[in-house]
Amino acid sequence: MKIHEYQAKQLLREAGVAVPAGIMATTPAEAADAFTKLGGPLAVVKAQIHAGGRGKGTIKDNPNQHGVQLVRDSQAAASAAENLLNHKLVTIQTGPSGQTVRRVLVEAGCDIARELYLGIVIDRAAGLPVLMASSAGGMNIEDVAAKTPELIFKENFCPDAGLQSYQVRKLCAKLQISPSPSGGGTKGGGSAEKFMKSLCKLFVALDCSLVEINPLVVTKAGELLALDAKISFDDNALFRHPQLEELRDTSEEDPNELRAGKAGLSYVQLDGNIGCLVNGAGLAMATMDLVKLHGGEPANFLDVGGGANTEQVTEAFRILLSDKNVKAVLVNIFGGIMRCTTIASAIVEAYKTVGFNVPLVVRLEGTEVEQGRKILKESGVDIIAASDLTDAANKVVAATK
């Protein structure tokens, strides 16, 4: 689960990580008010959407308006908010249609001496969380990793023991910053020691899958400040943190993906025209590959899982068929736990309740396959039966032509 920057910064503040003073606004008047409260002389108005690349991104029908803007008085704050709110912001991560801005963050400006990078993710190879730091702040960290990997420094830490002081010292030496500025005091939230340790503690305490501070600013006074913040949570651990549910912004999520999630299905929207309904994530990915290999374009990834019942599979059909790009549907089921009879009944049910307006190619194999084929045959539902994977791919691609 992803959250907004202003929410992430609130969590950081509560965890003792230094962030600039800021106020969230949903109207131009609130933005002007926020500027006054922050007390100037300058502030930044930042569009709040889940996608990154906002600073370089622009408003769709107003290419001069960027997603992040510096303002020097309350009137400018109001007009920046006016230009952003309820407009679509297009960034490298949103796709060409952009994402509607519903909130802005008005944030006090600061004296920037240097820009660095800090991020925490799970290091799969080590089986531990890893704190990554880089002196190339403000840049796309993936580009840094690809072009200048020597500028990225990593420290694994154990979730229970946390990041150790020596690890902070190691990273500070590499980044050429002081672990504890202003004469060695470690009390200030802006000291590297407190900053890094609190960040790692937050990652563990809230079961995060990503915490990223880019840029991390070193102020002229030598303190660290999180100028931007991105936090994602491990969906599997949300049950431990019911308070995080209220941070969820469903307007930022794809409606079909949201709907699938509610039905216990795993769905990812893609750009093609062949709808895929498969059981199991690996087979679902392989099915997408298969479609592409035979000259088609998958419209989605859809894994109905192993234990889906007739209602869930029927809902899966509804979601698939609600995508107007879909010109044909490929059902590929290898029954293990999932019985072919369940799928066959769901196809019949979906035919009755949803109706198929596009050709349906069905490939069934595995548990109760004979009974499943029989159900389909006797129902009179108009399907194109396929005998194996290649046959299914050829038939579904032909059906779109």
Place this chain on the structure above:
Amino acid sequence: MSILINKSTRVVCQGITGKTGEFHSKNCLEYGTKLVAGVTPGKGGQTTLGVPVFDTVHEAVEKEGANAAMIFVPAAFTADAILEAIDAGCNVVVAITEGVPVLDMVRVYDRLKRQGAKETRRQGETPPTESPCLLVSPSPCLALIGPNCPGVITPEECKIGIMPGYIHKKGPVGVMSRSGTLTYEAVWQLSNLGLGQSTCVGLGGDPIVGTSFIDLLKLYQADPETEAILMMGEIGGTAEEEAAAFAREHVTKPIAAFIAGRTAPKGKRMGHAGAIISGGKGTAAEKIAAFEAAGIEVAQSPADMGAAMQRAIKNR
């Protein structure tokens, strides 16, 4: 022989009285697995499917001689169940449960690393760096398979997991994969081509799982019954690249492979928590290139997995 499990493996099912646990325990028993006990805290003393239920795994080990565990407990309790099975002395622990928080697995993995290192030192060998949980020598070994996996099967001997038993045939191919149904597809293709399997292992689709491809390559290489290896990988992480590098140096048996997710977009999680291309890493193209560089026969289409295995055997 086979790897990990065989007809003398004695299995305890943790979570046997739950709906899923009971259903699959029944299927395992019907397949011929020696399922000797079940564990559900608070339900000790009962009998389910004709096997005794205990409150703890330790009792199941003590009284019924269980040496392998199959876990169906809910995700929130899975880490605890895995640690209990290891502590009780089960050598093979198979965690089927999906949805386990990744930090729970970080803690379990840490424990496995320490246990693996201790056991290995006891045998007078250097602890392996790339495989924390499996011991260097194949027997006895300690292995966690999963979580979020279909399980392990040695055809016609022992099935610990949720795979449909009837598609498997006894034979020379070792099968390993990060995904469930894709493995069934591959096994089905192999069986239809007359190629049986020695042992099939589903590693699991999570970012952190107990056993790696490399761990299994070592076991397959050492197993006289396994003559060839078929592996299915997917986008995300670098496990396939590491396996390819290892195979190049240490595996003499023919290998064929398939990578799922060539068409997956960047930054989107494809069902499995582990299947995501992030930071430009973990793409199918990189993995396929690594396999080809290691002389592994790559199936271009998922319909071609069985045939790719045939080609790899023929070319060797």
